[in-house]
Amino acid sequence: MEEIKVFCPATIANLSCGFDVLGVALDAVGDEMIVRKTEEKGIRITKITGQDLPAATEKNVAGVAGLALLDKTEYTGGFEIEIYKKIKPGSGIGSSAASSAGAVWAMNTLLGNPFSASELVEFAMEGERLASDVAHADNVAPALFGGFTLVRGYNPLDIVPLPTPKELYATVIHPQIEIKTSDSRKILKTNITLQKGIQQWGNLGGLVAGLFQSDYELISRSLEDHVVEPIRSILIPGFDDIKSKSLEAGALGCGISGSGPSIFALSKSEDTAQKVAQAMERVYEAIDVEFDVHVSPINELGVKQVF
Amino acid sequence: MEEIKVFCPATIANLSCGFDVLGVALDAVGDEMIVRKTEEKGIRITKITGQDLPAATEKNVAGVAGLALLDKTEYTGGFEIEIYKKIKPGSGIGSSAASSAGAVWAMNTLLGNPFSASELVEFAMEGERLASDVAHADNVAPALFGGFTLVRGYNPLDIVPLPTPKELYATVIHPQIEIKTSDSRKILKTNITLQKGIQQWGNLGGLVAGLFQSDYELISRSLEDHVVEPIRSILIPGFDDIKSKSLEAGALGCGISGSGPSIFALSKSEDTAQKVAQAMERVYEAIDVEFDVHVSPINELGVKQVF
Numbered sequence: 001m002e003e004i005k006v007f008c009p010a011t012i013a014n015l016s017c018g019f020d021v022l023g024v025a026l027d028a029v030g031d032e033m034i035v036r037k038t039e040e041k042g043i044r045i046t047k048i049t050g051q052d053l054p055a056a057t058e059k060n061v062a063g064v065a066g067l068a069l070l071d072k073t074e075y076t077g078g079f080e081i082e083i084y085k086k087i088k089p090g091s092g093i094g095s096s097a098a099s100s101a102g103a104v105w106a107m108n109t110l111l112g113n114p115f116s117a118s119e120l121v122e123f124a125m126e127g128e129r130l131a132s133d134v135a136h137a138d139n140v141a142p143a144l145f146g147g148f149t150l151v152r153g154y155n156p157l158d159i160v161p162l163p164t165p166k167e168l169y170a171t172v173i174h175p176q177i178e179i180k181t182s183d184s185r186k187i188l189k190t191n192i193t194l195q196k197g198i199q200q201w202g203n204l205g206g207l208v209a210g211l212f213q214s215d216y217e218l219i220s221r222s223l224e225d226h227v228v229e230p231i232r233s234i235l236i237p238g239f240d241d242i243k244s245k246s247l248e249a250g251a252l253g254c255g256i257s258g259s260g261p262s263i264f265a266l267s268k269s270e271d272t273a274q275k276v277a278q279a280m281e282r283v284y285e286a287i288d289v290e291f292d293v294h295v296s297p298i299n300e301l302g303v304k305q306v307f
Numbered sequence: 308m309e310e311i312k313v314f315c316p317a318t319i320a321n322l323s324c325g326f327d328v329l330g331v332a333l334d335a336v337g338d339e340m341i342v343r344k345t346e347e348k349g350i351r352i353t354k355i356t357g358q359d360l361p362a363a364t365e366k367n368v369a370g371v372a373g374l375a376l377l378d379k380t381e382y383t384g385g386f387e388i389e390i391y392k393k394i395k396p397g398s399g400i401g402s403s404a405a406s407s408a409g410a411v412w413a414m415n416t417l418l419g420n421p422f423s424a425s426e427l428v429e430f431a432m433e434g435e436r437l438a439s440d441v442a443h444a445d446n447v448a449p450a451l452f453g454g455f456t457l458v459r460g461y462n463p464l465d466i467v468p469l470p471t472p473k474e475l476y477a478t479v480i481h482p483q484i485e486i487k488t489s490d491s492r493k494i495l496k497t498n499i500t501l502q503k504g505i506q507q508w509g510n511l512g513g514l515v516a517g518l519f520q521s522d523y524e525l526i527s528r529s530l531e532d533h534v535v536e537p538i539r540s541i542l543i544p545g546f547d548d549i550k551s552k553s554l555e556a557g558a559l560g561c562g563i564s565g566s567g568p569s570i571f572a573l574s575k576s577e578d579t580a581q582k583v584a585q586a587m588e589r590v591y592e593a594i595d596v597e598f599d600v601h602v603s604p605i606n607e608l609g610v611k612q613v614f
Contacts, residue, residue, distance in 0.1 A: 021509040152513035153506065158528060160516050191498040194326075197534070199460065201508040202328040205515045206459035209467050212519040221465060227504070 001110055003036040007306045008102030009146075009299045010087050011094035012170060012264045013138040016225040016255035017203035021151045023094075023142035026170055028296035031098045032084040032306065033062070035106035042078045043067055050085035061096040061127035062103035068123040069104045075111055088292075090178040092262035097139030100127025105144060105303035118159055120144050125157075132182050139258065146302035148211055164298045165214035169273035171251070173242065173280040174262040176290035179235055184259035187231055196226045216252055216268045223253025223266065236261045241283045249279040270295065310343040311416055314613045315409030316453075316606045317394050318401035319477060319571045320445040323532040323562035324510035328458045330401075330449035333477055335603035338405045339391040339613065340369070342413035349385045350374055357392035368434030372407035375430040376414050380421065386414055395599075397485040399569035404446030407434025412451060412610035425466055427451050432464075439489050446565065453609035455518055471605045472521035476580035478558070480549065480587040481569040483597035486542055491566035494538055503533045523559055523575045530560025530573065543568045548590045556586040577602065 010029035015022040031050075038044070043066045045055040057063030062081055070078070081103060087095040104123045108115050115123075124140035141149040141159045148162040192200075206222035209215070233239040233256060242263050246254040250272040251265035263280070267273040273295045284291045317336035322329040338357075345351070350373045352362040364370030369388055377385070388410060394402040411430045415422050422430075431447035448456040448466045455469040499507075513529035516522070540546040540563060549570050553561040557579040558572035570587070574580040580602045591598045 018508065018512065020505045021512060150509065150512045150516065152509045152525075152529060153531075158513070160513055160525065162516060188501060190500060192501050192504050193497060194495060194499050194534070197499050197504040197507065198327045200504065201325065201511040202457065202459045204508040205325065205328060205457045205511050206465070206467055208512045208515040209457060209469060209519070212516070218459075218467065222459060224460075227501070 003034060004106050004109055005032060005034045005306050006102050006106045007304050008033055008098035009143055009302060011097055011139045011142045012172065013094065013258040014228070014256065015207070016223045016229065016253055017200055017207055018150070019225070019228050020136060020138055022148065023138040024148045024170070025142040025146050025299040025302050026093070026172070026294070026296040027299035029087060029093065029172065029294045031086050031102060033099070033102040033106060034082040035103065035110060036080045037110055038078045038080050040078050041076070043070065044078070044080050045083065046080045047082040048085060051089060053083070053085065053089070061131050062099040064130045065100035065124045065127035066103045066107055068126040069107050069115070073111060073114065079107055088174065091174045092179070092256070092258040092260045093172055093174070094139035094143060094258060096127055096131035097124065097143050100124035101140045101143035102303050109305070117144050118157060121159060122157055134185070142302065144302050147298060147300045150208065162208060162211045164300050165211060165216065165219070167216070167268045168298050169267050169270045170296045170298065171246070171265045171267065171273045171276045171280065172257055172262050172294045172296070173277070173284065174292045175237055175284060177237065177261050179259060179261050184232060184235065188228065189231070192227050199224070199226045219266070220252035223255065225255055229255055232256050232260055236263065237289050238283050238287055239263065242280050245279040245283055246276045249275045251276045270297070308417055310341065311413050312339060312341045312613050313409050313413045314611050315340055315405035316450055316609060318404055318446045318449045319479065320401065320565040321535065321563065322514070323530045323536065323560055324507055324514055325457070326532070326535045327443060327445055329455065330445040331455045331477070332449040332453050332606040332609050333400070333479070333601070333603040334606035336394060336400065336479065336601045338393050338409060340406070340409045340413060341389040342410065342417060343387045344417055345385045345387050347385050348383070350377065351385070351387050352390065353387045354389035355392060358396060360390070360392065360396070368403040368438050369406040369410035371437045372431045372434035373410045373414055375433040376411045376422070380418060382418055395481065398481045399486070399563070399565040399567045400479055400481070401446035401450060401565060403434055403438035404431065404450050407431035408447045408450035409610050416612070424451050425464060428466060429464055441492070449609065451609050454605060454607045457515065469515060469518045471607050472518060472523065472526070474523070474575045475605050476574050476577045477603050477605065478553070478572045478574065478580045478583045478587065479564055479569050479601045479603070480584070480591065481599045482544055482591060484544065484568050486566060486568050491539060491542065495535065496538070499534050506531070506533045526573070527559035530562065532562055536562055539563055539567055543570065544596050545590050545594055546570065549587050552586040552590055553583045556582045558583045
């Protein structure tokens with residue numbers, strides 16, 4: 001194969017109780033990317049549509065992630081990348097992760113799959129490092145593994161794929177304000193109380209158990225965040241109202257997607273997820289905030305070839 | 308039934324990454340208790356062997372837990388309790404929890420099981436409150452549910468039973484020094500770094516996933532404690548040496564049992580758990596610390612009737 005077109009999913013990181021460790025891939029929101037082998041060495045971004053992003057390889061997350069992969073291969077040629085960007089940077093649903101993950105997954109496929117999914121995560125993390133100064137894996141892991149993933153730890157990188165209950169749907173609303181991941185990290189406190197830590201790891205354990213058992217009630221009870229949400233939600237217009245209306249509309253849980261400003265909800269059934277979307281929309285219409293809203297099944301494959 | 312004899316299991320709380328939320332019940336270590344219906348109201352502790360413990364109902368954890376149950380029944384009689392204590396108080400393997408859990412389980416059985424396991428946990432927590440000023444559930448939950456349990460949260464109490472991988476064995480060594488739970492809690496810091504919190508909930512998620520998948524390697528990688536062990540282990544003679552020798556002997560993980568001073572290890576196979584026990588013994592023999600050591604399968608039933 002000389003060329004491949006891929007879908008690069010948006011992802012929700014953190015998922016309330018799993019700050020910096022949990023993420024899930026979406027199916028209805030994502031970029032597309034065409035990656036093509038070239039005889040010329042190195043990586044060139046030959047086209048970007050949809051967003052105004054740097055095309056210089058070393059300044060583009062897909063370029064940087066691709067270079068990390070290229071550095072570990074025997075392959076003597078290079079790659080051209082076309083990026084059809086649909087996820088808005090700074091939206092909090094893994095825009096940079098989608099590009100990083102999509103690039104390395106496509107290259108790995110074109111090279112005959114020399115690398116494991118975990119190795120691809122490590123390459124894609126270099127794109128994340130460019131985007132936010134931190135090589136975190138909580139978006140690139142679900143983008144590459146699909147479904148829900150847990151980043152158990154980084155030394156060494158340990159990604160644990162988690163099961164996807166069949167009836168889960170996600171709703172994501174993106175208010176049209178930009179919060180940079182780096183800014184959003186800065187407002188976090190360095191310390192938390194042990195008491196809040198205990199609550200958080202109790203909930204994280206509950207969510208993981210809920211996913212394994214498709215126990216929607218347990219998932220719902222576990223989608224709590226006493227650590228980060230109280231701080232970051234201040235930056236997001238209408239957060240408390242969106243959350244309470246989403247829960248009233250039947251969502252299992254609702255919280256900040258990644259570092260925001262997008263807000264996610266998980267629901268049991270597409271119908272409920274649509275009702276949650278409508279409830280969220282009404283809040284932003286009432287306070288005149290522009291938004292995008294998405295309802296999506298969980299994407300169990302992650303990055304995938306499209307035709 | 309007018310009288311019942313029960314086995315009241317010892318339990319390991321915390322399990323490294325699950326401070327205050329995880330616990331597991333043992334099968335080879337525990338108390339026995341005979342509980343008998345009486346026409347006379349109230350609860351009387353009529354016999355205690357093995358340890359010097361208060362026999363006054365309001366000062367005995369089994370008495371207090373039993374009174375909490377009695378307070379919620381229509382039953383007009385009372386109970387007599389004989390306690391055959393084998394677990395040493397202050398050993399860190401749930402001595403008070405075994406008595407509290409055993410008493411309420413036995414009474415519930417004699418009354419025809421009017422209460423759920425979760426309700427029994429709430430009664431038994433009153434015994435824990437007497438023992439350590441904190442009504443924690445991380446020992447009484449596994450004592451009553453059996454196997455591994457997660458206390459997701461307390462408001463309301465939410466116990467999540469977790470699966471037991473079939474080949475897991477526990478080793479517990481109890482150095483003959485006493486650390487009171489209340490003292491052992493006092494030395495903990497009120498705050499932890501967010502970074503350590505993230506490590507801890509990553510590991511907790513990994514351990515829960517490992518239990519669901521019987522993934523012994525994942526269980527092993529997840530049995531880490533960056534929060535409490537570095538502080539509490541200072542109180543336990545030879546801790547670092549016991550831990551490193553246990554891991555060398557093949558243990559999946561090793562840490563402080565509850566608030567200590569007992570040290571636990573989990574192993575895949577009884578044979579390995581025995582080798583770990585020998586490695587632990589050699590450390591204490593070399594530094595002249597008196598000890599008890601136990602190798603035990605996981606007790607999947609919790610408190611149970613014996614004949």
